[in-house]
Amino acid sequence: MSFVTETAAAPSRLALAHFEAQFRFETDCWDVHDALSTGKQDFVLLDVRGSEKYAAGHVPGAVDLAHRKIIGSKMAAYPDGTLFVVYCAGPHCNGAARAAIRLARLGLPVKLMTGGITGWLDEGFSLERSALPAAA
Template structure:
């Protein structure tokens, strides 16, 4: 028995419930990228790091809305069922979770994009700067 198996794996039914449940709260960079700018895109991607970092480089199509600025008035243009996907700098940043909390408190459906900018770049996807985004 190794340190890995010292604590037994969960029963299959428990593992299934756990992993299915986790996908209700998060998505990943690859899945977001695969549907961006297609008819299948059914979410709004929020960069919650702040305008300075957003302008330095962000995911194409993301909206700049720092987690501290998420209030009902900023979301009024979106139908109540709009799913928001939040991201921040990466796995070392809790901004996406803070944004998700604010959105959930406002009664909005939300998921976190795990990996954030770090994960996006690790997948080989491009960022755009504020100037490039304005020109697009």
């Protein structure tokens, strides 16, 4: 018996519920890219890594908003029901999950873009660079 089969697989009905539910919480880089490139973007894409990392390279069309800066007053600028898709550096980073928690606590719909920047680049998609904002 291997470590794979040591714990039995879930019954199919539970596996179906689990995997279907994932799509309510996550999307992937390919689906985000498709929406951006076909003009079907019906969400706000948030890069939650911080301004320096955003300036060095971000998904085209993403908004720079570090997870620590997600607060009600900033999010009030968006129409009710806006879906936010968040990403950070990649699977080794929990910034997107932190952002998702903040958005959910504010009662806002949110999905995490799995893979983050690492996944985006792995898919062969390009990044956009921008200047750092002037210091206040």
